[in-house]
Amino acid sequence: MAPDSETEPMEEVAAKVHVRLHVEKFDMTDEAPRRTDYLIVDNEGRVERPEGA
Amino acid sequence: MPITQAARNLISQMVIGTHSTNAYYGSTGAILWVSTSCTAHAGAQTHLQGLTLTCHNSTMESGFPSIATNVLQFKGILSTARGNIDWNEIGLTNATSTTAGTMLFRLVSYFGTKTCTQTWALTACCTVTT
Numbered sequence: 363m364a365p366d367s368e369t370e371p372m373e374e375v376a377a378k379v380h381v382r383l384h385v386e387k388f389d390m391t392d393e394a395p396r397r398t399d400y401l402i403v404d405n406e407g408r409v410e411r412p413e414g415a
Numbered sequence: 416m417p418i419t420q421a422a423r424n425l426i427s428q429m430v431i432g433t434h435s436t437n438a439y440y441g442s443t444g445a446i447l448w449v450s451t452s453c454t455a456h457a458g459a460q461t462h463l464q465g466l467t468l469t470c471h472n473s474t475m476e477s478g479f480p481s482i483a484t485n486v487l488q489f490k491g492i493l494s495t496a497r498g499n500i501d502w503n504e505i506g507l508t509n510a511t512s513t514t515a516g517t518m519l520f521r522l523v524s525y526f527g528t529k530t531c532t533q534t535w536a537l538t539a540c541c542t543v544t545t
Contacts, residue, residue, distance in 0.1 A: 379418045384538040407524035
């Protein structure tokens with residue numbers, strides 16, 4: 363049956379998955395691991411380094 | 416959006432239970448991968464794009480993956496012996512082989528160059544939104 367042009371379109375529910383990658387880097391040459399860098403990469407590949415992290 | 420079409424299809428199957436029972440990204444199934452390719456993400460990709468020899472992986476740390484409402488967290492650690500390459504792509508699959516499983520996402524960026532004197536901890540936070 364042909365769709366009724368007067369019918370309201372069904373509401374679309376769009377599910378999305380957003381990814382954020384956290385990378386912590388540790389230098390292992392000392393006795394205790396020493397964190398040397400911490401960066402976060404968002405869904406679009408943008409890199410940020412949290413202040414004071 | 417770094418999610419893949421294969422993952423989209425797998426999630427759809429999981430909703431109605433027609434997926435393989437070993438397809439879960441659980442504590443023994445989820446694998447984080449790193450490699451060298453800068454090739455842009457495309458939904459049809461099924462694994463990282465770097466050569467197999469440049470692909471390094473990590474199983475889940477204890478307590479991972481975790482879930483808080485709609486936020487999933489996956490954590491792996493690549494010790495001094497592993498992943499000593501340019502990190503240009505990271506992905507999550509449910510298999511320890513580059514030729515098996517389903518890649519949930521692949522994210523391309525320059526994460527740095529890991530050396531054998533370093534250990535890098537990688538945490539992927541996946542938020543499912545409407």
